[in-house]
Amino acid sequence: MKVLSLIGIALAGITSTALAAGGELIINSMHSDPTSKKAFETILGDFKKEHADIKVTVNTIDHESYKVQIRTWLPNNPPDVATWFAGNRAKFFVEKKLVEPLDDVFSTTTGQFSEGAMAAISFNGKKYLMPTNYYHWGFYYRKDLFQKAGVAAPPKTWDELIAAAQKLRAAGIIPIAIGTKQAWPSAAWFDFINMRVNGYPFHMNLLSGKGNYSSPEVKKTMATWAQLVKVGGFPETAPAMTWQEASALLWQGKAAMYLMGNFISSEIPSSVKAQVEFFPFPIIDPKIPTAQVAPTDVYFIPAKAKNKANAKLFMTFLARADVQQKYNEVTGLLPVNNKAKIDVTNTFLKSGQQILGQASGLSQFFDRDAEPEVAKVGMDGFVEFMRYPERTDAILSRIENTRKRVHR
């Protein structure tokens, strides 16, 4: 019996590289909003054309629900392909042996994916995830408000950012919009400042659970951040708003800047489109190489998938430059395959590609790089910090205690 099944697996391996295997392919997706869904359906249509004999079923569920539901089916009766995030969130499942390695798929894509992209999907020397798109983070700002408050140019350094904040405050404008009803937007600030103050290697080491959150280095990060809090850089109403509601502050001209991911660029109302531009997160310490935040969305094959041959066909398909290009023409995000072209008339995408291309390292995002529990305590702590910066030490030691318990 064992021999037979081994032969079966071998055969499956062969047919996967050859054409058509027939049968089924079930995909669970968390990309539920109309835009993402449309993007996915576009490329799925192409896949069905190429493999007319495969019966494809897609189950879509929103992001938050998906995170709960994946716990039920992944270890027990998974689909053949599933969506997820790169980074630590994926590592958890990889370590539980719930994810199928994809090294054979990537063996044919040499030179098409950057080192940085590969690092985010590899664990213990094996590649497990297929990255389809990522997006850059940075400041979206109102040119007209900058002018009104007398800010000459977008800030390039931390001091310039502080100065700009002060000028905007004086002009009666909220310098930087933020909504922390869901805590995650606060974590972008920690990621960026920590990477700019202490460098990418320190940041990644800290978030992987090896560093100390009560260390002088992290305290320096918080002290830097506190400067901006103390000059009134953020609105006091932040905890009552979602990121989306806070963006209305920018559109209505009540706030001048917003640190956000590039998914916001497709949300800019046409009435203010001409006034909104992008600048990357300023330099704090010129000696530190510049890293960026670039969360990556991925697809993977669950270890217990029933139609692995078809799943691998689909992964090979997703890796292709033309597919990634088509996919992201709809999503408005950046393809990870570097042979895929982007819409050069879209200035936001262009700056994104530029800053990510020059980055010394790419982090996924605080809650994707850190253990979920540490991330939760951390982000709650950041929200508290933005209200009460004087509580820094207590907040950091709370995060540190959680880290110690999780990584003991």
Next chain:
Amino acid sequence: MEPKRRGLLYWIVATLLLLLWISPILASLLTSVKTLEELNEGYYWTLPRTFSLQNYVEAFTVGKFSTYFLNSLIITAPTVVAVLFFSSLNGYVLAKLRFKWNNKLLLVFLGGMLLPFQILLIPVFYLSNQFLHTYDTRFGVILFHIAFQLGFASFFMRNFIKTIPDGIIEAARIDGCSEWRIYSTMVIPLMRPALAALATLLFTWIWNDYLWSLILIQTDQIKPITAGLQNLKGQWIASYHLQSAGAVIAAIPPVLIFALLQKHFIRGLTMGAGK
């Protein structure tokens, strides 16, 4: 306290209060005909710039609401009927039979209402997946809902059946009626208003359930309307305009049930509450 017809002033005050009371619902209706762009700019309370039913159309086409709607009916209707049947049986036993476990059983049925049910999600998943093999079927969800609603429903029915005078039932027993006959030909007709009230509550709760179908169903084709509603939400974009339209559509059946059963509903609760 005999209700009287009241004057004009009363109706003006009542109407104003009512408008205030349902203003969140009006807001939801308002949002459902707006564009996302308008909401993104923070204009929730102004009249829509352009009136369009596009969001409703989109909820049905992109949101696949017709399939979900049907699934919700398939799940909700049999569940309500089954719960009514079983809980009235239980209620009859707990209220009218000389059964020594009565008070303890009542506590068991109430106890099920006390645990924050979210903690049961994963155990129930394993139960239906590994032991009952009902995972990812509508039948599995129906079975679960029946079981889960039995606690409150049995408690509810017990209190109502308790209001039937013991004498009537004793008389029937002396006449040689079996307990099943007493239950089906005497208790059930008397309980029709209570059952209507319970049906309305159950319908609303099961119709609005999301978490359990999330855990017990994986395939899109058999998911209920709440899943469809949730699916209009994106990873970053909340799509309030679509969600509002979806919420209005999803609220129609429970509202209809309320309107239909209102008369019975009030009368039904009267019997239990004012015994």
Next chain:
Amino acid sequence: MVGSLSFMQKRDHKTAWRFLAPSLILYGLYVIFPIFFSLYLSITQWDGVSAAVTPLCLDGETSCFQNFIDLWNDDVFWMSLKNNIAWLLFFSLSAPLGLALALLFHVKAKAANFYKSLLFMPMVFSLVVVGTIWSWFLQPEFGLVEFLLKGIGLLKEGENFTLMASDRWATAGLIAAASWPHAAYCMVLYLAGLSNLQKNVIEAAEIEGVSRWQLLWYIVLPMLRPATVIVVIVTMIGALRAFDLISIMTAGGPANSSNVLALYMYQQTFENFRYGYGAAISVVLFAISLLLILLYLRQTLKDETGRS
């Protein structure tokens, strides 16, 4: 015991088991068994994914009750418990609100029926929808409340309505939102009670010339007591199990200041992969609820036997 049962009692017992059997099987499988499973989980460190679920104390070093010890030292747990108590106290205000609405609309007129069905409406929307709409109401900058406060001059230009951003007051906003559908629920129960008042008693009182408030306080309220008992119990359970609205409106924030046990349990379980810890939280919540319910039930059963 069984031997001393009368013929009638034996017959009743047989019928009882037959009537109850299907329910008990279903209820046992889907409710009782998972409850005991959760009790067991509270002494494990299960992550919700791994195949093995072993007690914490199997290693001989950790205490079986480590989760409960951690809970005792967990600031967020105490914060949540405190908020649950606030919920118990202030959420119950929806009961008098429901009563007031019931009294106001307990009128004989065709229009009143229409009004009543509109008043029920908050109950038919899922709490997710209710939470989303209330978020907009209470939001700073764009919310309706801020808009109105600015309109009547209570807020100056440049000032904001910061209720939901405040780590001290966010819970108040949550309870207000939750009271909206719950007051409708209470109103239904009280309407039912009102339509069953004994007319002769009230007429007699009116002839005696008592004031309306005296009538309400000394005659109507005591007659509504059975309705009040039901209202109290559903309100208690509602306050202890508060979850959906908080999850939508504040997610427990700012920085856990509006968290409650049911939500904290959910976050630990599903966001942090700590199923064991989450189970421990729910066991504590279960114990508190059971205590309250036992007190209530004893009183009710005593009243019932006292009357018959």
